[in-house]
């Protein structure tokens with residue numbers, strides 16, 4: 178009889194604790210990638226660093242706008258989410274990944290789903306496997322929802338927009354606190370790696386979200402790609418959250434804010450975990466460049482897509498999804 182482990186082979190991460198050398202299927206080589214593929218770029222300009230923004234400061238709007246245009250990301254401090262919540266989430270995340278493989282597979286992610294345990298969802302788009310395991314859920318603590326709301330407000334405000342006037346699907350429905358947004362909460366685990374220079378934690382991708390809030394849990398590993406600088410490591414700052422501009426924000430801002438290409442690298446000394454909250458439009462929401470950003474000299478750059486259509490595209494053409502809806 179097929180064991181549970183065999184049944185989930187397609188999404189089964191390696192038994193990381195019991196390998197002392199990097200298997201060939203996990204050894205990333207740049208030789209078979211196109212020369213313009215960002216994976217080929219190993220430059221790390223140490224002079225550049227992702228802005229850390231105190232969103233309580235009066236100049237926060239300008240700083241956020243600049244960061245979203247130049248980097249597609251920034252770190253946020255003074256955001257109001259208590260450190261105790263981050264510590265509790267990290268503790269529970271480590272507990273979850275320390276369970277046995279058979280226990281984790283009781284909640285295995287279906288092949289095309291986002292909820293449950295398994296290997297990186299972007300694996301099918303790369304020839305090599307990634308040194309990671311993940312667990313996806315729907316929903317988010319209320320503190321993170323409130324913060325997403327605050328950050329989207331600042332991003333839009335920095336472009337002279339409000340979501341009350343400019344994004345219908347962001348507003349509460351009929352006086353309730355329900356909106357047409359949804360949250361996907363992803364826990365990532367990157368075990369200690371015997372050969373980190375040849376391995377990849379999470380390969381380059383952009384997030385499909387409107388924005389993502391990422392906690393590196395005090396261990397560096399996230400890198401963002403910037404034209405001219407290459408891959409830049411994001412220094413973990415205790416209590417700070419990384420904010421990524423996602424594909425949906427690039428669409429509604431009509432390309433003013435850019436969805437950041439990023440990846441996670443691994444290390445040989447400590448087991449890294451990270452937690453990501455993705456703010457997404459619900460599947461039937463129509464997403465398009467916001468009207469006030471369009472005029473005769475700024476024509477719409479993207480066609481209207483529903484959340485569902487875009488997510489399906491992303492799982493078909495991956496990093497070319499934005500390009501495929503460009504007008």
Ligand SMILES: O=C(O)CCC(=O)C(=O)O
Nearest residue numbers: 363365398399441451453
């Ligand atoms: O672990 C990280 O630093 C990056 C995680 C990430 O990019 C994601 O979950 O989409």
Ligand SMILES: [Fe+2]
Nearest residue numbers: 382383384439
């Ligand atoms: Fe990501």
